[in-house]
Amino acid sequence: MNQVKQTKRTTIYDLAELAGTSASAVSAVLSGNWKKRRISSQLAEKIMRIAEEQGYALNMQASLLRREKSHIIGMIVPKYDNRYFGSIVELFEDMARARGLFPIITCTRRDPQLEVEAARTMLSYQVECLIATGATDPDRITEMCAAAGVRSLNLDLPGALAPSVISDNFAGARELTRRILKNSEQRLGKMEPLLFIGGRGSDHNTAERIRGFREAHADLGVAVHEENILACGYAPEKAEKALDERALGGNALPKGMFVNSTISLEGVMRWIRRSDHLDDRSLVLGCFDWDPFVTLLGNGIEMVRQDVPGMLNKVFELIESGANKPVVIQVPPLIPEAQEA
Amino acid sequence: MNQVKQTKRTTIYDLAELAGTSASAVSAVLSGNWKKRRISSQLAEKIMRIAEEQGYALNMQASLLRREKSHIIGMIVPKYDNRYFGSIVELFEDMARARGLFPIITCTRRDPQLEVEAARTMLSYQVECLIATGATDPDRITEMCAAAGVRSLNLDLPGALAPSVISDNFAGARELTRRILKNSEQRLGKMEPLLFIGGRGSDHNTAERIRGFREAHADLGVAVHEENILACGYAPEKAEKALDERALGGNALPKGMFVNSTISLEGVMRWIRRSDHLDDRSLVLGCFDWDPFVTLLGNGIEMVRQDVPGMLNKVFELIESGANKPVVIQVPPLIPEAQEA
DNA sequence: CAACCTTGCTCAATCGATGAAGCAAGAATT
DNA sequence: AATTCTTGCTTCATCGATTGAGCAAGGTTG
Incomplete structure (x- = not known):
């Protein structure tokens, strides 16, 4: 029994x-x-x-x-709800194991408090190295690691105290913006300033993408007004709400949008559906991040796909070289050809 | 000093x-x-x-x-590339931490060898309990755990040796099939047998879904031919290839499809795009799994959303109750209203 | 045949945290 | 005054694996 x-x-x-x-x-x-x-x-x-x-x-x-080296490598990651972080985690595990390391990953939901707790726990488990992915306060984590004599690296979002591997957000955003503007010209007959939506104004990536966004407009001689920049946060609801508020503002919404993540795109698409624009072919969209279904959405949405294997290769190069200086390595993202549906 | x-x-x-x-x-x-x-x-x-x-x-x-209890709880998971497993992992971490446990998660890519190695490693780390999510060989893992005196549970796919928490695949598939058939009738004027595509014929979930698929056809008096069941695997490419082969077979492809996961749906959508059916409103689709962008795809795709919080609640109930008997707990999935675009 | 290797093992200290057992000093009780 | 109790600590064994040191037996060399 x-x-x-x-x-x-x-x-x-x-x-x-x-x-x-x-x-x-x-x-x-x-x-x-x-x-x-x-x-x-x-x-x-x-x-x-x-x-x-x-x-x-x-x-x-x-x-x-008993041993002096733990061979444990830790990673904290904000979310598992999109392809970008999903592939980072999956490939990271793979590459770590291929190097004889044991990967421990934990999700911190963009919560600074949770990030710190997670880092402390990982240090208790004697990690040899901690990768802070998309951390809200990477320097805090670097300090904690340094105090314990543990290496740390930043991924996706840079910090000032440890080496960082990030996408070339400026160049990526500039090219993405250029493409959206070109598409917009083609479909609407003229170029009009785009709307930037999603992300946090305080984070480096969003700031750089806004810079690229502005630069591309300037390159093509289009003026962007300040109210076209809506760094409203990452959650879909926030994008949806920001569009609602912007729409109430009186003047018409731009026909073209630069959406700062697939998660924000979810909110944007929901808003578009609600406002009966779903089949409006004059809506021209681009998204900084990639998702297989977005390709199929049929609005010819341009996407930037961050080069996850490229970034993780750099991460492991840094780990193996033992470099500790706070450099920022920018990896060019991939911009696949958007396919018109 | x-x-x-x-x-x-x-x-x-x-x-x-x-x-x-x-x-x-x-x-x-x-x-x-x-x-x-x-x-x-x-x-x-x-x-x-x-x-x-x-x-x-x-x-x-x-x-x-030194201590007798590790408070470490392990989970193995097949992939991070879809919303279903993503939310399982994210919520699992959360619920584990809320209970004072330290979650360790590892991705085994549906590879039986990797599953066994991951389980062995987790046992080395003295996990108190191991959750095998969507494991290809759950009983093997249960045996390994039992040999080490460690509890184990199955999630998503059932095993014969440990308690399992799974979706009610039969009921979910039956209702999904019924809906696709109804939509099909509405759009095409008549009910025709659907195509089942994706998953592994050898796994319990796929088998149960096929059973529900058949039952729904029978309920509505529609005959399904054996060649309409394509359990070709989960990868997008496999679905794409299976459709190609089926299309070469001579007789026309059904206009309605039951797709067994979002990952398979990726392949199906790619095939549809390639074969210039993308705007074909006579294509009637349903998918066993949920993705926010699929809602927006505009083909009125029906989806079954597995009740992740419900399933994980059951998992932790089982853990806390200390039950070890190999019961199978079926959690009804949610079937949101599909919205026509 | 003594000195010296080589082979194939065992012994015991060690890693850092934990907690049962014990001990010394003062307070309370008889 | 002698006993017991309480407080506030310290001592030491322990968890399981690792590894430097060492030892015995047999082989080789001078």
């Missing part, structure tokens, strides 16, 4: 007794350096067989306590 | 020396049970002040080695 409750887990001492040898020999065999420890292959095989039979699993806590 | 050596991390022994007391007192104070250990509040305050000054961080490995 009832399962026999296994009170204690198998340890190397149990295996040693079963094999009629010492814990030391078992450890040497199971950690793979039995040749260096001059254990005979007979004994090694016997130990490995018994370990297998007993379903032995290493106690990492004990192992890590 | 003061911190100059950044090579070693501060331990309770360092703090003890600085405070002129014992490591034991430091441990008692910092672990919060100094009242039970009868430490004076004067000494407690002093120790806490010094710990703060030194930026002390607990060594979790040492702490966990």
